[in-house]
Amino acid sequence: MTTAAGTTGPLTPEILVPRLGEYLVEKGLITREQLDLALKQQERLRRTIGTRPIGHILVDMGFITQSVLDAATTEQLIQFRSALEEANAQLERRVHERTMELQTALQQLSSLNELKANLVANISHELRTPLTHLKGYLDLMLEGDFGPLNEEQLNVLGIIQRSAERLGNLIEDLIQFSVSERNQVYLHITPCDLREMVNSVYKRNISKARDHQVELDLQVPGQPVLVDADLEKISWVLMQLVDNAIKFTMPGGKVTLQAACEDSFVHFQVCDTGIGIPEDRLAQIFEPFYQLDGSSTRKAGGTGLGLALARRIVEAHGSVIHVYSEVGKGSQFEFLLKSHPS
Ligand code: ADP
Secondary structure (H helix, E strand, C coil): CECCCCCECCCCHHHHCCCHHHHHHHCCCCCHHHHHHHHHHHHHHHHHCCCCCHHHHHHHCCCCCHHHHHHHHHHHHHHHHHHHHHHHHHHHHHHHHHHHHHHHHHHHHHHHHHHHHHHHHHHHHHHHHHHHHHHHHHHHHHCCCCCCCCHHHHHHHHHHHHHHHHHHHHHHHHHHHHHHHHCCCCCCCEEEEHHHHHHHHHHHHHHHHHHCCCEEEEECCCCCCEEEECHHHHHHHHHHHHHHHHHCCCCCCEEEEEEEEECCEEEEEEEECCCCCCHHHCCHHHCCCCCCCCCCCCCCCCCCCHHHHHHHHHHHCCCCCEEEEECCCEEEEEEEEEECCC
């Protein structure tokens, strides 16, 4: 028979006890000379009939009785068992300590997150007020309320107005994001006219696409379709997706905004032939503030909040936003929404 220890012969408690001979010598139950003789005999037997446990040989040679051997092996096994129990208890203590440390770190992290969310919310609100004054006075100036303006002045004020508009949008993104971070996204779901919603997003992006020399294509169902959604928020999601698609597509490329009926769902898709996203970054782009090109020299503007917020809005509708992409070929963002039962 081959035992767990790899030896052949009957399975006896001594097989489980390593260095049994040494133990018996230490205990004064046999002498060192007797052990040496037994080991030599064991080696001889190994070459002829096979390996025999040292305890058996000691008994056979009359150096120890079977009952003394049994008592010694049992004693050693009990010692091993208590050592094992102590090691287990120590391990459990360490696991408990590490768990406590992790819990503390988690608590610190969540209070840091809360601090960050509050900071973002406060700063964005503080930025909004002076910007409102700035925009108000700009409008009045452009309307000539402070006297006539020449063409150059009008041009410059136009540029300032567009920049203020953009700054305003970024601040609104920040505010929306910090609200969604602290509370659940609040939805006002109504049956919305799908074609009207998608058409309006399309129209609001035509001039941007033209400026970037990107073709913008629209595909909507031929017949009217109602979809259960928060019109403003889903329009905002589509705006973000189309804005990104245009931003990350080279001149000469194409962006498609599509909504199609599939059974009791509407399938929204925004596809582009742009720079694409590496596979190992596909999950990260939905993290707040994450940008593939986070450098200060990056060409495309943005806060890195668009997709994080878009995901929250789509998820609040009980759906999921998916992305498929290939570097150098383009990207496709899509999600489903329930169509309104007719
Ligand atoms: P922002 O556009 O403000 O940087 P987003 O959250 O909308 O932030 O997007 C995060 C990042 O994901 C972008 O900075 C970009 O690196 C990547 N990304 C998003 N959409 C696309 C796309 N259509 N093509 C390539 N990269 C994209």
